[in-house]
Amino acid sequence: MKVSVTVNGSQVAAEVEDRTLLVHFLREQADLTATNVGCDTSSCGACTVLMDGQSVKSCTVLAAQADGREVVTVEGLATSSGEMHPVQRAFRAEHGLQCGFCTPGMVMATVSLLAVNASPTEEQVRSALEGNLCRCTGYHNIVRAVLAAARDGATASERRPG
Ligand code: FES
Ligand code: FES
Secondary structure, eight states: OEEEEEETTEEEEEEOOTTOBHHHIIIIISOOOOSOOOOSSSOSOTTEEEETTEEEETTSSBGGGGTTOEEEOGGGTSOTTOOOOHHHHHHHHTTOOSSOSSHHHHHHHHHHHHHHOSSOOHHHHHHHTTTOOOSSSOSHHHHHHHHHHHHTTOOGGGOOOO
């Protein structure tokens, strides 16, 4: 079947199998490989992206379900000149990553959280990121990064490709 998705502001159309997952569409058809696959149980959140502004685990969505929708991956957050999104800057400043495998999903989940709750408490941050696992950091610096991004006024609408 043919699927057409707006990814980071650009149209990506491809023939895919009915069972193709959105994460594989993004990595293989859109050639955007920052969105990771970390499990086969829908539990790690490494594959988190925004679809029509809502965070979704892209390993739980069929590419067909994204047909005609708008998807933003972590590659879509920085400006075309390479200026990082405030959430990305906060993760760097607060050392919210080590190996970085979970980071694209963490960043996208954070962007989604701050879009609906611009000033979350630490407890709300921990709750919102429950579906995103990190094997390295112990979460402390990730939570600090999210709170720092919130203090800086980062929101999902703040940055778009281009
Ligand atoms: S790869 Fe999607 S939740 Fe782990
Ligand atoms: S930084 Fe390594 S899994 Fe999170």
